[in-house]
Amino acid sequence: MTDPKEPTAPAYAKAGVDLDHDESFIDEVKEIVRTTHRPEVLSSIGGFAGLFKTPDRYKDPVLVAATDGVGTKIKLAAQIGRFDTIGIDCVAMVVNDLIVQGAEPLVFLDYIAMARLEKKIAADALRGLAEGCRRAGCALLGGETATMPGVYREGDLEMVGFSVGVVERDSIIDGSTISEGDSVIGLSSSGFHSNGYSLVRSILDKSIAAGESELFGTAPGLKSSLASELLAPTRIYVKPILNLLRDFTVHGLCHITGGGFDGNIPRVLPRGVRARINPAAWPRPGVYDWIQQCGELDKSELLRVFNCGIGMVIVAPEAQTKDICQRLEGLGERAYVIGTIERKNPDEAALLMDASFRPPA
Numbered sequence: 496m497t498d499p500k501e502p503t504a505p506a507y508a509k510a511g512v513d514l515d516h517d518e519s520f521i522d523e524v525k526e527i528v529r530t531t532h533r534p535e536v537l538s539s540i541g542g543f544a545g546l547f548k549t550p551d552r553y554k555d556p557v558l559v560a561a562t563d564g565v566g567t568k569i570k571l572a573a574q575i576g577r578f579d580t581i582g583i584d585c586v587a588m589v590v591n592d593l594i595v596q597g598a599e600p601l602v603f604l605d606y607i608a609m610a611r612l613e614k615k616i617a618a619d620a621l622r623g624l625a626e627g628c629r630r631a632g633c634a635l636l637g638g639e640t641a642t643m644p645g646v647y648r649e650g651d652l653e654m655v656g657f658s659v660g661v662v663e664r665d666s667i668i669d670g671s672t673i674s675e676g677d678s679v680i681g682l683s684s685s686g687f688h689s690n691g692y693s694l695v696r697s698i699l700d701k702s703i704a705a706g707e708s709e710l711f712g713t714a715p716g717l718k719s720s721l722a723s724e725l726l727a728p729t730r731i732y733v734k735p736i737l738n739l740l741r742d743f744t745v746h747g748l749c750h751i752t753g754g755g756f757d758g759n760i761p762r763v764l765p766r767g768v769r770a771r772i773n774p775a776a777w778p779r780p781g782v783y784d785w786i787q788q789c790g791e792l793d794k795s796e797l798l799r800v801f802n803c804g805i806g807m808v809i810v811a812p813e814a815q816t817k818d819i820c821q822r823l824e825g826l827g828e829r830a831y832v833i834g835t836i837e838r839k840n841p842d843e844a845a846l847l848m849d850a851s852f853r854p855p856a
Contacts, residue, residue, distance in 0.1 A: 496755055497714045498752070501817065506614030506688070509741040509852045511807070513749065516834055517689055518656075519574060519732075521633055522754055523852040525539070526627075527618065527621045527622055527625050527635075528621070528625055528635040530629065530798070531603075531625050531628040531633070531634050532634045532635075533547075533601070533602075533632075533634045535548045535549065535550055535601060535602075535634070535638060536602070536634045538560075538636070538637075541831055542576050542715050542793075544637070545602065545636035545637040546602065547601060547602050549583050549601070549661050550661070553771050554663065555663055555664040556661045556662070556663065556664075557598075557661065557662050557663070557664050557667060558659055558660070558661055559596050559598035559624070559658070559659070559660045559662060560658070560660075560825065561589050561590075561592040561593050561653070561657075561658055561660075561661050562589060562657045562658075562839075563566065563585070563588040563589045563592065563656060564588070564653075564654060564655040564656070565581050565584050565585050565588070565654050565655075565689055566584065566589040566689050566690065566693075567692040567693045567696060567777035568584060568689050568692040568695075568726075569581055569652055569653070569654060570692070570696060571648060571696055571699075571725060571726065572652075572694070572726060573651065573652065575710065575722050575725075575726060576577075576674060576803060577722075577726060578616050578619040578623070578652065579618075579619040579620070579622055579623045580623055580726050580727070581620060581623055581654060581726075582605075582621060582622065582623020582625070582626065582627055582693065583622035583623045583626055583627040583630070583728035583729065583731070584623075584628025584657070584688070584689040584728050584729045585605065585623075585626075585627065585629055585654050585656040585689075586603055586622060586624060586629075586630070586631055586633075586658075586731065587627055587630075587631075587657060587688070587689070587728065587729035587730065587731045587767055588688070588689050588729060588752065589603070589657065589658045589669065590603070590631040590633065590660070590731060591655045591729070591732055591750045591752075591806075592628075592731070592750055592752075592766060593658060593660040593733075593750065593808065594635075594660075594732060594733045594737070595652075595749060595750050595763070595807075596662060596667055596669070596670065596738045596747035596748075597662045597666050597668040597745075597748075598630065598660030598661060598662040599632070599660050599661055599662065599733075599737060600631050600633035600658050600660040601633055601634065601658075601659055601660055601661055602633055602634050602635075602636040602655060602658065602659050603627075603628050603631075603633050603634065603635050603636065603653065603657070603658045603829040604635075604636055604637050604642070604656070604657045605621075605624050605640050605655070605656050605657075606638060606653075606654070606655040606657075606706075607620060607621075607637070607638065607639070607640045607641070607652065607653065607654050608640075608641040608642075608643050608646070608647060608652075608653040609640075609641075609643070609647055609651065609652055609653070610642070610643060610644050610646070610647040610648055610649050610650075610651060611640060611642060611644060612640065612642050612643075612671075613650075614692065615701065616652060616845070616849075617640060617652075620652065620654060621789070623728070624638075624656070625730065628813070628828065630731045630733070630734070630839075631731050631733045631734070632733060632734060632737075633658060633733075637757035640652075654804075656770055665742070668745060668746075668747065668748055669747075669763075670746065670747040670754045670762075670763035670764060670765060670810070671765050672846060673746045673747045673763070673765055673768060673770065673810050673836055674746075674747045674763060674833070674836065675768055675837055675838045676747070676812075676814070676833075676836065676837075677811060677812060677813060677835070677836040678749075678763055678810070678811055678813045678816040678835060678836075678854070679747055679770055679808060679809070679810055679832070679833050679834035679835060679836065679854070680808070680809040680810075680811060680816065680820065680823075680831065680832055680833065681776075681777055681805035681808055681809075681820060681828065681830070681832075681833040682730075682732060682805065682806060682807040682808075682823065682824060682828050682830055683729045683730070683737075683777070683804060683805065683806065683808070683828065683829035683830075684727070684730055684751070684780075684802045684804055684805060684807075685728065685729065685730040685806070685830075685841060685855050686724060686731075686782055686800060687725070687727075687786075687801055688729040688752070688784070688806055688839070690752050690753040690800075690801065690802070691730050691753065691801050694786075695725065695777070695786065695802060696791065697814060698786060698789050698790040699721075699725070699789075699850070701789075702789045707789060707791065707847075708721060708785075709721065712724045714781075714785050715781070715784075715785075716781025716782075716784050717781045717782060717785065718781070718839055721785070724782045724785075725782070729806070730740070730755050730807075730841070731804050732750075732806065732807045732828075735822070735826040735827070735828050736748065736807070737770055737811075738822070738826060739809075739819060739822060739823065742822070743811065743815050743818070743819050744811060744813070744815060744838075745809060745810070745811050746810045746811060747762045747808075747809070747810035748763070748807065748809055748810070749751075749762065749763070749807070749808040749809065749810075750806070750807060751802040751805055751808060752802075752808055753800075754799065754800075755797075755798050755799045755800055755801055755802060755803065756772065756802075756805075756846060757780045757798065757799045757846060758799065758805075759808075760772075760808060760845070760846050761844075761845035761846055763810070764836075764845050767838060767839065767843065767844045768836050768837065768838060768839055768844050768845075769837060769843060769844065769846060769847055770810075770834050770835075770836055770847070771834050771835055771837055771847045771852050772833050772834035772846070772847070772848055772849070772852075773833060773848075773849060773850055773851075773852045773853065773854055774794070774798060774803070774844045774848050775850050775851055775856055776806060776831055776832065776833040776834070777804055777806065777833055779803055779804045780804050782844075783797065783801065783803055783804065788821070793843050798848060802809055803805070805831075808833075810836060813835075815851065816832055820832065832854045833854060834852070834854055835854060
């Protein structure tokens with residue numbers, strides 16, 4: 496008979512996977528995720544799969560699913576030694592993609608992998624995930640924590656998220672109703688969000704090596720340390736957008752992620768129209784001036800790689816623009832009318848960045 500005090504799989508532990516150590520983490524996980532649960536959750540952490548039901552108030556529900564990761568921002572988190580914000584990033588990158596379809600996020604699942612389970616790091620990451628879920632109003636339904644020696648290096652962390660949302664069939668937002676004369680409204684970002692960090696880290700390393708920047712020091716135009724600015728978690732737009740959808744007409748929504756304006760806004764525009772946007776129509780946070788100067792980037796590349804201060808774009812009827820902006824400001828968002836929708840010829844681009852253009856007030 497096996498002594499219960501003895502390790503259950505000593506050979507496996509020697510190979511880099513300690514089952515007793517890893518399985519003891521489940522109780523801590525349960526405490527972290529419990530605060531995120533919604534009434535629709537029908538299962539608890541520890542099962543093989545999570546169970547939930549669609550809210551009863553939906554008459555013709557359509558489920559919407561999305562997945563994303565944190566990207567190389569996670570390497571910066573390891574360099575700085577702070578993992579409690581990247582979980583928010585992971586949730587944000589996924590649920591912001593759901594809300595652009597008009598979908599309310601219901602549940603979120605995560606995948607975390609390490610060479611060896613370091614409980615402090617994993618717990619910090621999970622607390623960030625739980626905080627992100629609370630901000631989005633969805634339940635952290637479950638996930639997977641994998642120990643993979645030989646695949647990941649010691650201290651490395653991989654994090655990926657998956658979410659399912661729901662929208663009434665006749666309320667799906669797909670951009671098909673966007674038309675000439677609509678206003679383009681931009682919502683402020685909280686920084687780079689979780690995109691472009693391969694370039695950010697490259698510029699940061701060179702700037703530090705040259706003595707031009709200090710990770711834990713301030714830089715001209717920044718309100719806090721460079722580390723804090725670069726790790727600022729991605730803004731989650733779910734609750735203000737859901738509030739907006741209850742009372743206003745929204746023709747299109749666009750999450751500004753990798754590819755910036757060029758790579759995202761055309762994705763939601765129907766044929767025959769284009770967006771004319773003035774890149775000077777909103778204040779650009781100082782961290783973008785820092786990256787542009789240190790990296791010697793031209794304006795076109797800056798707008799193509801980064802969100803440049805606008806994380807979500809709303810396309811709505813011009814007549815509702817003022818009221819929409821007032822509502823968003825009341826919900827704590829900074830909203831700016833940054834452009835308009837106009838007719839275009841077949842050979843014209845779907846996006847025109849025009850610094851001389853004056854959006855309607």
